[in-house]
Amino acid sequence: MANSTNKLNDIQLRNWVAQRKPIARSDGGGLTFTLSGSGTATWVLRYRLGTRHNGQAVRRELTLGNYPDISLREARILAGKHRAAIDGGDDPAIDKQSEKTRVRADWTIRELVKDYQDKVLVEPDYAADTIEYRKSDYEQVILPHLGSRLTSSVTSIDIVGMVVEAKRTWTVSKRILTSASMLFDHACGQMLIPANPCTGIRLSAIMGPRPPVRQRIMLQEDELRALLPDIDIIGIENALAFRILLATCVRGIELASAKKENLFLDRGVWWIPDEAVKTRKGFLVPIVPVVAAWFEALIDLSGESTYLLPARQERRRRKHQGDIHVGTTTLWAAFKRAFDRQDIPIRHFTPHDTRSTAKGHLRNMGVSREISEIALNHTLKGMEAIYDVREEIPERRQALAMWADFLIACETGMSPSHASKPTISNIIQFRKVAGIHS
Template sequence: MAKTTNVLSDIQLKRWVAKGEPVAKSDGDGLTFTLSKGGTAAWVLRYRSGGRRKELTLGNYPDLGLAAARERARAHRVAVDEGRDPAAEKQEQKTRAMAAWTVRELVTDYRGKCLRGGHLAPGTIKYRDYDLDDVVLPRLGSRDVHRVTTSDIVSVLIGIKRTWTITRRIRTTLSQVFDHAIALQIIPANPCAGIKLTALKGPRPPVRKRVMLSEEELRKLLPDIEVIGMENALAFRILLATCVRTSELVKAKKSDIDLDNGSWWVPDENVKTRSGFSVPLTPTVVGWFRELVELSGGSDYLLPARQERRRRNKGGDTHVAATTLWAAICRAFDRREIEVRRFTPHDTRSTAKGHLRNLGFSREISEIALNHVLVGMEKLYDVREEIPERRVALEKWAGFIVACEKGEPSPAPAYNVVSLRSAA
């Protein structure tokens, strides 16, 4: 009995596409029209090879029309009748083509499939892009992937003359790119394997110890903090009082701040952990926010870029750079206008944590104030967005900051504040 073929019509295809529901309709002799939930229409040839069922995607509809799909399917069926496997041949051709890739082609594929997958923080993507564009592609871009050796990687890492930490980051970027090549079966092993930074750069320099500014230092620093500029001084006070990271503050949009209700939402994309959180704002901190809002003019950002060049490079309205506050503090130190130990904006977090503990708050509450992830059962069961204990702690901490700035007595420690565990 002859096989039924040429079952479908153009009218049917257009009707199914317009309806948008998933379908799989046979045109006969293995040629099948498919429409996915996502709305992608494609032609698939189904056949058997070596006793196993196989599928070969011929192309997408309407790029590949009905008549062309039938013609292409007919040619592949001839190959099947000759004992060949079209799907396997297609994969072999693809593998051979990838085996001839240059590092530049590999990087393009890595960026599309791995770097933009949505699981990396924006800051990580930024640094990976910088490493690829500034280091990897200029030095290795034209090289065939399978010809890159460990010696080539060592030469790159030595030749860039970067710090120990930056060199380690670039090695990680290179390693991930060549891991991608292994996954694609372009190379059997990673040329970055076995490279030790201690052999190239010596021992890792000591990690800088975090600074906790003492009460005495805060009483020296805060009354004259406006030597770094009014906007920077307000930003520093907010950074200190809210315990957030510098990047979370500089990226803040005014639309995320509810001053009437004393709340600031830090969205996922601005957070290191990619999980947004709510920051309670005490009346004192609300006042500082209001001053910054007034200074920000018509910008969407609380801390808008101050240089036209940065706005132009970013395509319009944008926020100040994450290093702006640190640069202002460094200049004040260089001018000997700050008479305390050198610190960075991030040291505001260690300063806050230490003083919260001194003020009588538990370790858990101080961790919550810094938006550190809880562990154990607290992490599992405490899923509140608004945590009253955090507001109480930040109110006490803001009062301490104001007392230091105004030369007033410090608030009494809150030794009656209990931990989350004992309160449960």
């Protein structure tokens, strides 16, 4: 290193800072005073290592701190200590980076969860219901079991122990394992750990094979005729919401989170935005006149809320600090209470069964497989997915009009032949190359 040192003085430093012009001035021995255009003054130690790579000395820079937090005198003392270490074969820049990594590796799981939720688990990257149940996994299972542990100390054995001790169902345990794996993927990306401790864990090895998945049911015509005439027994708002859910074939979260600003009833459409959709791609739902009337009734009941179905409990509004939609389980809780009271004389059904019910009846009415899938907003594959980019699909509107007329016939006691039934002759059958998946 150069022998000439102590080239700078305090008067120079103060003048340079006052001028706020970018500069870099050497004090000698590699110690450099730098000033950015924004006025940030920093001490940097520039040095060369004794080892060589491809015949060139390895150049390094080490930031010592900011001026005037570190005075000229203090900067010279720090630089001298580091130069002595460099002469002894150390590399202070690498040592500083290692220290940063070590400090980060000392994060607890609680700190990791907060960082993950703040940076990654946010809308619109994830749907609101996805965020809600992931946070539930962290707050109810992962943090109680691992919250105080250092991220770097968690092993696959700890993960298995957490899943076993949680004593959840097979399906919920699978979700918890996925939530944990996503969390530790984030830890890997933040360079806190070298590998994800969830890798290689199979739930079947912990809890045995997955239980048979409950088969979806299709409510038959006689069941709909028994259910719909007295549907108001679950409450007016719930009954209207159920009619809309059944008639539009949307998912429960898409209706629960619906905002009135996305309803264009004069045009007969409802826009469901990206953040509310499972596939993260928004779409238009055709609204036929009878369904529009149900929407209008809910709008009247919703008051000043932004949402079509505003939260009914003050506790939920407080939790979300103001206006918020109903919970995703509100409607189904109302049905459960009615079933428990034996007020509904048909088979028990789940939220998703409304979609399988609509799908089955649409097929029975002669609606093509492809259009019935589009009615449920399932995604096209193949060439159709590439070239059929319509937002408004007339075949879908016609199919949903038929379905709504059928539901009205069931509710009013009319026979399907008495209901106004549009022709289906122009519902186009797509070629077999068009694959569909949910």
